[in-house]
Amino acid sequence: MTNLLAEKLQGVFKTLRGYGKLTESNVADAVREVRLALLAADVNYQVAKDFCEEVKTKCLGQEVLRSIRPGEQFVKIIHDELLACFSSTETELTPNRPLRILLCGLNGAGKTTTAGKLAEWFRNRKQHVVLVAGDLARPAAIEQLQILGKQVGITVLTYPGEKSPENVARLAREEVTRLRAEVAIFDAAGRLDVDDSLLAELEMVGKTWEPQETLLVADAATGQTAVKVAQAFQSRVPLTGLVLSKFDADTRGGAALSFQRITKMPIRFLGTGEGIDALELFQPERLVGRLLGMGDVVGLVEKAQTEFDAASVEKLSEKMAKNSFDLQDFLDQIKMVRKLGPLQNVLGMIPGMPKMPDSVDGEKSLRRVEAMVRSMTLEERSRPGILNARRRQRIARGSGTSVTELNELLHRFEEMKKMMQRLTRGGSPDKMLRNLMSKR
Ligand SMILES: Nc1nc2c(ncn2[C@@H]2O[C@H](COP(=O)(O)OP(=O)(O)O)[C@@H](O)[C@H]2O)c(=O)[nH]1
Ligand SMILES: [Mg+2]
Incomplete structure (x- = not known):
């Protein structure tokens, strides 16, 4: 995005x-x-x-x-x-079964696509799902849903010849019971604009379908216009949440913020593409991270806080305070970073990291750093000052690296040491991480 x-x-x-x-x-x-x-x-x-x-x-x-x-x-x-x-909007979808969902929204908002995605989502969670073709206004709507249903192998309930969406709702409800379906998704008709006939239709369908979840599918790419649409729907239809579709194409991630503040409705899902699996459960942390372009900083900090061994952190901060942080500690630190999991995952959580060329390179360079430090004697690790040209050559050879690379490492280490001095006792692991990772 x-x-x-x-x-x-x-x-x-x-x-x-x-x-x-x-x-x-x-x-x-x-x-x-x-x-x-x-x-x-x-x-x-x-x-x-x-x-x-x-x-x-x-x-x-x-x-x-x-x-x-x-x-x-x-x-x-x-x-x-x-x-x-x-x-404040984080609430679970109701656990009651059968769960009846009603999808509403304007034409082209992504209702039918979302119906298919949601069906797939529930099916992946081992739920017996059916789709209901409730859009009788557009000629090809039923067929579109049928094609989707076939694609994912999910039953689509259709009632050919039926003219009233309310009847469809009633018949489908009976069939859902007969089929013992656990989730039933009603794909309702839209209009070009919010008008009285649409709201009246949804009201009627709602009375019969009695959905526990009435989700408004809104096109996030239309920004504030979509927020107004949401308000109009909200005035007549008891909505329980939002699905923001076309979030992939959204270069204005702020839409979600407006939706939330103005409609006060929970955002349930984000549609992030045309494909059947392009649906994300809405996670505020993740969105905020994206809005800030910071990756999942909080995730990283939390992970770091739980995974970092408190005692080593304590030891490190003491050393920092005494300015006796050495290459051995540097090595220990690398070990701690590794404990956080595959480097790719860790890097992905660090702000600015998307600009990094390739996380595989990151993993590789971390290994080389490790190799270089391991090739040093304990004395050299604690007093890098004694590393003269001869020693440097030996270490480079021993670790299969080059003197240039070793010089770079030592330079970075010095820089980092300087930065570390700014940290106070009990310093924050995430910052150490960032310092360690940053190339310059
Ligand atoms: N890129 C993208 N396209 C979407 C998304 N959701 C729906 N669409 C596209 O939007 C168009 C209208 O979708 P449709 O489900 O038919 O809308 P409906 O009229 O509300 O039923 C289709 O071309 C979909 O492929 C999404 O999350 N991302
Ligand atoms: Mg449709």
């Missing part, structure tokens, strides 16, 4: 990084930039304004953490605020 909002926000964060701390004036500047970024991402004006006010208040009320730099602190505040917008 090309993400304009993410790009702009990254710019703001970079600017802030240059400041010593968050002050009234640099926060005001940064917040203004964020607001512009949100507006450019087609976030509703009021939403952007309110959001930025909240961020500003938080920033100025926040005690300036000594170990964190303003850019990072600002990112964290924005991150938490964004998350707060979404978290």
